[in-house]
Amino acid sequence: MRLVYFAAVREAIGVASETCDLPAHVRNIHDAIDWLAGQSSGHALAFQDKSRLRFALDQDMVPLDAMLGDAHELAIFPPVTGG
Template sequence: MRLLYFAWVRERIGTGEETVEPPEAVRTVADLAEWLKGRSSGHAEALGDLARLRAAVDQRFVPLDSELGAAQEVAFFPPVTGG
């Protein structure tokens, strides 16, 4: 699974992209974020407060409780504001 990180999420993790193979127990976007927190202190910091994150699965915005299914790509980013 390809993961993409944007804005301050990318800065805290230290990369904009990585490829992972999550365990079978990881079924939702929130599960994925929880599992990723164990990869590094940067992951833990960036993904620590799920209320501050938005996600897209295969380039479609989704709620964090969405099932991953056969997702090829998941992106994490902060809420987007207009102006």
């Protein structure tokens, strides 16, 4: 799966995107975030508060409990503020 990171998430991890073969037990976004958080200290920092993040599967916004299914891309966004 292609993982795309934006803003503070990208800065914490150190890359804008990466491709990962997620383990079989990773079925939804919550599982994916938990697994990713264990990949490096940057990932752990980026995903320490899942409730503040926003997600898109194949460019459609979805909740944290959304099933990954056969999606090709998971985008992860930090909170966005406007002015």
